[in-house]
Amino acid sequence: MTHRTIHLFRKGLRLHDNPSLVWALESSAVVYPVFVLDRAFLDGAMRMGALRWRFLLQSLEDLQTRLVALGSRLYVLQGGYEAGLRQLVRRWGVTQLTFDTEVEPFYARLDDSLRSLCEELGVLVHSGVAHTLYDVRRIIKANGGEAPLTYKKFLQVQSILGEPDKPAREITPQDFQKCKTPMEEGNEEQYRVPSLEDLGIEVDLEVLWPGGESHGLKRLEKHLESEGWGENFSKPRTIPNPLLPNTTGLSPYFSVGCLSVRSFYYRLSNIYAQSKNHSLPPVSLQRQVLWREFFYTVASSTPNFTKMAGNPICLQIGWHENQEALEKWKEARTGFPWIDAIMTQLRQEGWIHHLARHAVACFLTRGDLWISWEEGMKVFEELLMDADYSVNAGNWMWLSASAFFHQYTRIFCPVRFGRRTDPEGQYIRKYLPVLKNFPSKYIYEPWTAPEEVQLEARCIIGKDYPLPMVDHVEVSQRNMCLMRQLRSEQEGTAQLTRDVADDPVEIGVKREHQDHGPSEERTSKHFSPDGDHKTQVCSWASDPIRLPELSGEVMRPRTVT
């Protein structure tokens, strides 16, 4: 009970399940809750966009309110960590620093510099893991020193470890009676939570995701209480283009730690234990949390996890650099209404359904545009309210078939995928009002609408809404071919014969979604070692089609001998 402690909030912007704050309260006579608002760090390393800034500031406001209610307060320090903390340690006579450790490289570096600063100043450090279910180092250790690279393997390792640590105890007003937060007269202004205006950040978009622990908890309760939610929720069956989110909507709160994954995990376990209907347990939701854990684990032990170059688990691909095509994707001008509607929702709301993420990610990378997943990752990081270093990069590698997932022939069709669950195109009509008058028949591919239909809809394709930037059937077939080649090149030549034995050209031609005569029947395949097929594949692949020219030896189709 003798320390004078700064508890440093970074993520973990909550009072429930906050073990290092509990530690601070139990070991100190005085605790100063501090958040360092380091813009260089948050704009740079964290790549925060305006909506994420707003969410963060709201979360800090909420933290402040909750701390005040307990008889404490939050000190927000603007500027760099080191200079700021050095000054406060001296001024406040601090003897201990508590914080949550984080695994991202930029946080880990910050951890190190905080430790050396504390060593220099003679300040004790107490830190622990609170952002993930487990200390991911335990998972890596249990797997023999390497991160498991498949989800299945990950679950095996997790079963060895057993259940995660229980959430920390609640913090009560009594804690802050025993352990004071000294208030300094006249510094309210200096250490308050800044506004967006203070920071010169402009956002005029509706608040759909108010930041903060209070809102997160409210949202959590609302969903848990709604009939059957906890038991019937199953991820793969949610609809990818909802007008209202039909998923939990909790991810933004987990990403900055307004909510605790441990508390959530145990909450679901309790629902399962008390449920009469054990046939539909909320395990699928727990599995979502475990997916997050999986990506955190791999990210923590993989060099250059958010890059292709120097990343040992990432397939090296000669992605095309095409700023113009990238801009069209980012700004919802691809000419594919389904894709553009998703990108519009992303920009306006900071949230899109996970399957919608898959669709646009596939489109940008291996499906259509053949642009690096890193570019898409950066856009998501800026715009998604739930942006998360590890999960985001992991999913982009997944979707681009660069790591974890390898079935590159499974390409989302930007026309049909959405139509399956939303044949009337309500989602498109909402986010792309310019197309709202099109008949459902044409809403997913308005460029096929006859001129009179376009006039009737008062939207001329090519003028009021762009023509499709690529021919999906052509480019996706070409991309499959490229992918197959670069993989066989990187793997050696053992599988080449098998790889090119059956020719994708026919498939590509006959799978037109517009009326395009009945397909020729596919006869039984002949696996002939004949080399003619190979050259045929390659010459087709190098045909100039409506896409940027190929470049780089990795993806250049070559004649196989």
Add this chain to the structure above:
DNA sequence: ATTGCGTTGTCGGG
């Protein structure tokens, strides 16, 4: 060496 599997592809048919 061979087989089976993978959180979320597409298509056609019932």
Add this chain to the structure above:
DNA sequence: CCCGACAACGCAAT
């Protein structure tokens, strides 16, 4: 709405 066929990868179990 669900199923199987399709085509097909890396990885792990056998």
